[in-house]
Amino acid sequence: MPKTELIHGDCVEVMKGFSDEVIDLTVTSPPYDNLRSYNGNNDLWGEHVWKDVIKELCRVTKRGGVVVWVVGDATVKGSETGSSFKQALFAKDCGFRLHDTMIWLKPNPMPRTHNRYEQAFEYMFVFSKGRPKTWNPKMIACKMAGKKRGGTFQHNGDGVRLPKHKGGVYAKTKQADNVWVCAGGSKTKHPAEFPEALITDHILSWSNEVDTVFDPFMGSGTTGVACKNLNRDFVGIELDECYFEIAKKRISEA
Numbered sequence: 001m002p003k004t005e006l007i008h009g010d011c012v013e014v015m016k017g018f019s020d021e022v023i024d025l026t027v028t029s030p031p032y033d034n035l036r037s038y039n040g041n042n043d044l045w046g047e048h049v050w051k052d053v054i055k056e057l058c059r060v061t062k063r064g065g066v067v068v069w070v071v072g073d074a075t076v077k078g079s080e081t082g083s084s085f086k087q088a089l090f091a092k093d094c095g096f097r098l099h100d101t102m103i104w105l106k107p108n109p110m111p112r113t114h115n116r117y118e119q120a121f122e123y124m125f126v127f128s129k130g131r132p133k134t135w136n137p138k139m140i141a142c143k144m145a146g147k148k149r150g151g152t153f154q155h156n157g158d159g160v161r162l163p164k165h166k167g168g169v170y171a172k173t174k175q176a177d178n179v180w181v182c183a184g185g186s187k188t189k190h191p192a193e194f195p196e197a198l199i200t201d202h203i204l205s206w207s208n209e210v211d212t213v214f215d216p217f218m219g220s221g222t223t224g225v226a227c228k229n230l231n232r233d234f235v236g237i238e239l240d241e242c243y244f245e246i247a248k249k250r251i252s253e254a
Contacts, residue, residue, distance in 0.1 A: 002210070003233045004224060004251060008244045011216035011237040012049065015056040023060050023235070024134075024211035027202050027223050029070035029122075029194065032083055050087055053216060057127075058094040060214075064133030066206040067096065070104065070194075072122040088125045096127035102178040104198060124180075126206075134208055137175045138201050144170040194222040203230055221247025228254040 007014050030050060057067055069091070071084040092098055102124035109120040147170050155161055182198045199222055207213055209231045215223040218236035220243055227234035228251060236251075238244040 002228055002231050004228065005235045006218070006221075006224070006244070006248055006251065007235070007237045008239075008241060009237060010239055012052045012056060014237050015053075015060060015216065018056075018060045020059055021062045021065075022212065023057075023214045024062055024065050025203065025207040025232075026057055026061065026065075026067040026069075026214045026216070027199055028068070028215045028217050029219075030217050032071050032073070051090060054087065054091050054096075055094055057216070058091070058096055058129065061129045062133075063130050065129050066099070066132050066134075067091075067125075067127040068202045068206065069125045069127060070122055071125070072119070075116075084123045084125075088123075088127075091125070091127045096129060098125065099128040099132060100126040100178055102126060102180065105179055105181045106184050107181055108183050124202075132206065134206055134211075136205055136208075138205055139173040140176045142170050142172060142174045145172045146170060193220050196222050196226055199223050199226045200230065203227065203232060207232060218247050219243050221250045224251040225254040 030053065061067060069087065071087060073080045073082060073084050075081075088098055088101070104122045104124050106120050106122075109118045111118065149168050149170050180198065180201065182195045184193075184195060203213060203223075203226055210233060212233040212235060213223065213227045215234075215236045218224065218238040221236065221238075224234045224236050224247060234251075236247060238247055
């Protein structure tokens with residue numbers, strides 16, 4: 001049975017008590033740019049806090065471990081804040097690699113009236129501590145499966161066209177790209193609940209069974225629910241007491 005540890009408290013202070021390099025994978029979405037109201041706790045979040053969180057994540061993540069950091073930007077006085085980019089660059093300064101910049105595309109964005117296109121995505125930055133030790137790529141059906149494929153050619157230094165790869169047939173599946181389409185929507189009172197399908201794909205991609213998965217901003221506990229279903233150990237921290245109780249109930253019932 002996977003082990004689960006749920007902690008009610010400030011994630012920065014709690015993480016200070018963690019040993020070095022104990023987490024295989026973190027999947028989280030921090031509060032950002034006051035785009036949501038978290039029971040009045042928004043004032044507790046700011047640049048000084050997210051910097052401390054990223055520093056601690058770098059310390060507690062195992063060599064070869066990964067952090068999936070899901071964020072977006074507010075628009076203030078007609079300009080996007082760019083907070084997401086600041087956080088990604090700071091993570092690199094702390095010692096993480098920016099292994100991949102992924103997109104979570106939402107097919108059901110909230111319609112608004114303004115002079116820009118609808119905001120339909122969030123960034124999913126994949127930070128790694130060195131080369132990722134685990135890679136289980138998400139595979140999708142290939143539309144050309146079974147059809148004949150032509151060979152490829154390239155020119156050598158003298159300009160002669162030479163065969164590079166022989167032709168064959170297309171495989172049944174192929175590796176997914178880094179834009180994942182997944183509808184949002186909350187099942188609980190939490191205003192920014194993760195879709196379980198999105199979290200499941202990240203957990204399967206970057207970890208193996210019995211690895212330890214962490215969410216320092218646990219919210220309603222979706223990462224913990226997915227871990228229980230996928231046989232991963234889970235550690236979750238949540239500051240808000242109401243959301244903590246929701247997460248505890250959901251994970252216990254998973």
